[in-house]
Structures are given as C-alpha cells and as structure tokens.
Amino acid sequence: MVGIQTAGDRHRGHLGELGGKGAFLREIDRALLAGRADVAVHCLKDVPGDVPRPDELVFAAYAERDDAADVMLFPAVSKIRCLADLAPGARVGTSAVRRRAQILRLRPDLQVEYLRGNVDSRLARLDSGEFDAIVLARAGLTRLGIDRPGETLDILPAVGSGVLAVECRRADADVVDLVRLLDHDKTRRCVSAERAMLHGLQGHCNSPIAGNARIDRNGRLTLRGMVFTQDGSQFVHAQDSAPPDKGGDLGARVAADLLHKGARTLIDGIPH
Known part of the structure; x- marks a missing residue:
C-alpha cells in the first residue's frame, strides 16, 4: 500500500483555489506514471469531467456502485x-x-x-x-x-456517486487484465452515460451539476441530469433512455438537451 497525501487533502480552503477536484488526482497520477504505484483507487465523483485524463492511464474497473444517496x-x-x-x-x-x-x-x-x-x-x-x-x-x-x-435527502446525486474507480497503466496488460476482474458491467454502463453527460456540459469544479443513470426493469439505461445556479433558484432538467450499450450516446444527448434548455448560461454564470 502506497499512501499519498494529495494537494486536495492538504488544502483546507476552497478546492477552486487549486483548480478543482483534480487536486485529488495529480500526485496519484504521477505515482502511477513513474511506476511508484501500479494501481490507484479513486472516488469517481472526484474525477473532473472537463480535464483530460493522461492517455497512458486507464480506468480498468468500476466496482459495483454503493448507495449513491x-x-x-x-x-x-x-x-x-x-x-x-x-x-x-x-x-x-x-x-x-x-x-x-x-x-x-x-x-x-x-x-x-x-x-x-x-x-x-x-x-x-x-x-x-x-x-x-x-x-x-x-x-x-x-x-x-x-x-x-x-x-x-431527495436530491439528485453527483455524477459517479458511490462508485470506486480502479486505475492502472494502459501498457501493463497483465495488471489491466487482473483489475478488470473487479469491473461491474452495469455500473460501467451507467458511468459511461453519466461521464459522457458531464464531459458534454464541460462544467468546472464550481458547477452545480447532478446526474444519475440506472438500468430499469425493462433493461433500458435511463439518465437524469440537472444543472443549477449556486442558490438553486434556477435549474434545467433533462431525462432520456437508451439501450444499455449506448451510454456514451445517451450522455451526449442529455447534455445537448440541457444545453438547449440553457445550462451553458447557468454554468458560465458561476465563477471558477
């Protein structure tokens, strides 16, 4: 076990001062890329949607989602x-x-x-x-x-809530194959929709964005998304469904619907 205290752990002020939730990832990414660690575990809700991940790293597994409430x-x-x-x-x-x-x-x-x-x-x-x-x-x-x-609370969770994401170096095929044994298929499908929506919205760390995907009784993947002003006085909402293997397309559609309803104005009106 390699203990790493990140900038996000050390800083006691607002995360926006460090550039957002990515402050929890940077040191861990460096440890993986330098070979000081082979596997990393993240709370997926702390992985930003507007910052590209290093190409050399891959989320090889999403553990079965815990209660997202x-x-x-x-x-x-x-x-x-x-x-x-x-x-x-x-x-x-x-x-x-x-x-x-x-x-x-x-x-x-x-x-x-x-x-x-x-x-x-x-x-x-x-x-x-x-x-x-x-x-x-x-x-x-x-x-x-x-x-x-x-x-x-009867509120919509954050994208990735309740999910542990397991990351490793893409080139380490044996490690990737081992970690993939932990992957939960339904969780991955839900996460693909949520993360595609988040990426489409390009929100920053101060953006009140909520999103949650579920596979319903009929086997359809359903995604709800919401974007708010900081005081909650204004919001836009969108929901859609798709076959479970079309999470990326579903997330992109819900993001487009939210943007059509004015999400960009709400996001851009909140300082970074």
Missing part, C-alpha cells in the same frame, strides 16, 4: 432528525455546490456554508455545535462503518 446528519445531542424541522437560518455544512443548490431549492431560508475535511473532522464540528446539520455521502459513511441517525 446524500444523507443529512444532525448533532448527536439534537432532537432534530429531518431537513423540514430545521429552524430558519440554521447552518448546514457541505463542500458540494450541487448539494448547496438543491438544499436551497428546498429550503432557501437556510444558511448553507462551506465545510471540508475528512468525515471525522466534519462530524466533530457538527457535534461541537458549529453546524445545525451537515450533508455527507452515504457510501462514505458505510465504508467507514459509521452508523448514526440521519435523513436521506
């Missing part, structure tokens, strides 16, 4: 257990502009404030009374074995 947690001593019960002006912590926009759509009276750090530090700040609620990914809580009361 966002969950709102409350201080351990609080009797409040749902978004609706928060008082006007309550402080909600999250690092995701996508979550911020959707929470403010539901509750424009709340104060949604920037919160970064590992899960333990975020929970500590919540329980100290600094926030009235925070929002985290359920998949991350589950992977860490953290089980505490909270509310699953």
Whole structure:
C-alpha cells in the first residue's frame, strides 16, 4: 500500500483555489506514471469531467456502485432528525455546490456554508455545535462503518456517486487484465452515460451539476441530469433512455438537451 497525501487533502480552503477536484488526482497520477504505484483507487465523483485524463492511464474497473444517496446528519445531542424541522437560518455544512443548490431549492431560508475535511473532522464540528446539520455521502459513511441517525435527502446525486474507480497503466496488460476482474458491467454502463453527460456540459469544479443513470426493469439505461445556479433558484432538467450499450450516446444527448434548455448560461454564470 502506497499512501499519498494529495494537494486536495492538504488544502483546507476552497478546492477552486487549486483548480478543482483534480487536486485529488495529480500526485496519484504521477505515482502511477513513474511506476511508484501500479494501481490507484479513486472516488469517481472526484474525477473532473472537463480535464483530460493522461492517455497512458486507464480506468480498468468500476466496482459495483454503493448507495449513491446524500444523507443529512444532525448533532448527536439534537432532537432534530429531518431537513423540514430545521429552524430558519440554521447552518448546514457541505463542500458540494450541487448539494448547496438543491438544499436551497428546498429550503432557501437556510444558511448553507462551506465545510471540508475528512468525515471525522466534519462530524466533530457538527457535534461541537458549529453546524445545525451537515450533508455527507452515504457510501462514505458505510465504508467507514459509521452508523448514526440521519435523513436521506431527495436530491439528485453527483455524477459517479458511490462508485470506486480502479486505475492502472494502459501498457501493463497483465495488471489491466487482473483489475478488470473487479469491473461491474452495469455500473460501467451507467458511468459511461453519466461521464459522457458531464464531459458534454464541460462544467468546472464550481458547477452545480447532478446526474444519475440506472438500468430499469425493462433493461433500458435511463439518465437524469440537472444543472443549477449556486442558490438553486434556477435549474434545467433533462431525462432520456437508451439501450444499455449506448451510454456514451445517451450522455451526449442529455447534455445537448440541457444545453438547449440553457445550462451553458447557468454554468458560465458561476465563477471558477
């Protein structure tokens, strides 16, 4: 195991100051390319859609998707257990502009404030009374074995939510073949649609873009996409479906539909 602390881990300010979520990848990419590591694991939602990946690297596997939901947690001593019960002006912590926009759509009276750090530090700040609620990914809580009361929010997840992407050097055929044993076909098909949509929108790290694909009971691949203003007061929505092997085409269509409805104006109106 090769432990790497990335610029995104070290920096405590806004990720936009480092050029976005790519700050979690650059040092890891260099370790792979230099041969200091053979395999890397990423939370796919942290892989930007507007920054080309190195041609020498490949995502050889997408592990089966965990629960992609966002969950709102409350201080351990609080009797409040749902978004609706928060008082006007309550402080909600999250690092995701996508979550911020959707929470403010539901509750424009709340104060949604920037919160970064590992899960333990975020929970500590919540329980100290600094926030009235925070929002985290359920998949991350589950992977860490953290089980505490909270509310699953009815908001659209980030592209790649709940998916671990396993990356290696394209030229290392034996390693690629080994890693591919971890690949989950349905997850890969869903991811292909979501990532194609994200690429088509060319959003930056401050773009409130949400997208989620699923294979329905009829075997069709369905993709929902949304783009918001930062305060959630304006948004565009698109949904379409396709055969499961046409994820790339589906993502491109949904992106085009969102752009036709004004997504470019919403994205370009938000500073990097």
